[in-house]
Amino acid sequence: MLLAASLGGKGLSLKQTNSAPPGDDGVISYLEERGLTVNSTDARSATIWTSATSGACQVRFTTVAPEGWSQTIVAEQTKGTDDHLTYAYDGRFYAQQPVLRTRFENYRRRVVRYFGFVEPDLQIRAIAVSSACPPQVFGPDAAQRLSR
Template identity: 35%
Template sequence: MHPRFAFSGLFGLALIASLALKLPGNVDIAVAEPNVVPRDVASLLEQRGFQVRQNTSDYDLLWVEGNIGEECRVLIAPIAPQGWHQALVTGMAEGNQLFYFFEGQMYSEQPILRTRAHYYWRKLNRYLGLSAPDRPVLAAIATPNCESLPLNDLAMLTDR
């Protein structure tokens, strides 16, 4: 068999598979589940004695704000696993503590390779009609003297 024909056959199969994923009946499997993380974060902070409110910023992030008196303020939001919000969050955190949470771990910087790989792995699974666990990425900005943050519990919210 000539390599050109083999390549053409493989290309044709890939084209057919790609088009099959775009049929009207397959549209629903590509839609992500609604995100309940902000509600879970708010509940966790309330359990720890924080005064909680939710804010939608101009940057399309849903921030959960928690305060304990004047000395401790924290902002927590689910962010894009592709790293799109990293510069924004870093700029907002200037002079404050910054934490990222993913798969039950805490990081000082967003582990973009890991979060992006999981995002595309999950997306591929949805296209194939399979399920993969949703592992949200959280960013938390806290004032420097805020010592009562439930860091381990926040990390556990990302490892379901």
């Protein structure tokens, strides 16, 4: 009986995991509202980036793992460019991914889902913004909208 309840809870939590590509949750519409044209998703690299442009301004974003596994890859893919790399999480921007916070929150949400409650998936975004972008490329609500 306990085994059946345990497996049922785990199956429920797996069923609720979101595996949608980045941008399928309102980020693309937000970038379009800001006057950027969403160009493509680059699935050739280990990290799937979606890019948007407006003239010489280019913004790339990707959803990253809460455990921080993709930090090195993301840093490597933005190294040698004029891109400013930032992370959007929990309604704020960070210069580096707050791995302890995101890891803890991810595990907290998994426990909540394990007991059958609904918790949305954690959204942590790495955002690379080229130096050609004006400072107002993101509005005051950007961190909140990019990390929900």
